[in-house]
Amino acid sequence: MLSEWQNHKAQLRNYVYKRVDDASAVDDILQDVYIKASSNLHQLKSQGSLKGWLYKIAYNTIMDFYRNKLPYDELPEDLIAEGEDTVGEARKELAECLRPLIDDLPEKYSTPLRLAELEGVPQQEIADQLGISLSGAKSRIQRGRVKFREHLMTCCDFELNEGGAVTGYSPKKEGCSSQPK
Structure with missing residues (x-):
């Protein structure tokens, strides 16, 4: 051999x-x-x-x-990972920014959207709380998202990069009944 x-x-x-x-x-x-x-x-x-x-x-x-072969590069030892507290705080801060815009929607859409997106309540619980069917809750959440997006586009100007990611924004003064705090 x-x-x-x-x-x-x-x-x-x-x-x-x-x-x-x-x-x-x-x-x-x-x-x-x-x-x-x-x-x-x-x-x-x-x-x-x-x-x-x-x-x-x-x-x-x-x-x-x-x-x-490893599909990733090893992270440096001195890199500090973001803790759950940091992520949770950022989520709360963002939620408080978006809350006034969600509250501007008709109550029929704002309540289920706020419960689902800001408070993390499962859709079945939202349906139970509102006394509607699960499909009704899902429908209101979806419609609320559409209305929220339209409202957001009315209230803010967004800067996007070539990939479509948001790189910046600025609030518009007119066209919104409330401005984020």
Whole structure:
């Protein structure tokens, strides 16, 4: 096996090198190919198919390499993660900003929308509280979202980036019955 391996080693190295984006991993992959080939030599059907068999092992080993690669970069140790308190505080602050705009909607829509979006009440509980069916509650929440969006667009100018994300906003003075605090 060793003499046959030496005959194909240079070609296999080029094959792996062209397919792996980490040049330092090429020799490790090549070593794994040799180990797999040596330990599974009994599976080789004929000596004439050795080259194709080695390339198949090399291909599978390259696929294993990419499967085992981490799909993300490690975060630095000194990075402090945002705690639940920070996220919760930001949510409360945003909710208080949006509350006046939601309260401007007709009560039929503002109450279910406020309960669902600002207070996190499940839709079935909203239906029970309002004495309406679940589908009625869902419908009012959806319509409330549409009316809220229209009202928001009337009250604020938004700056969007090329991807459509909001990068800035400014309140309009006219067209709103109440301004966020």
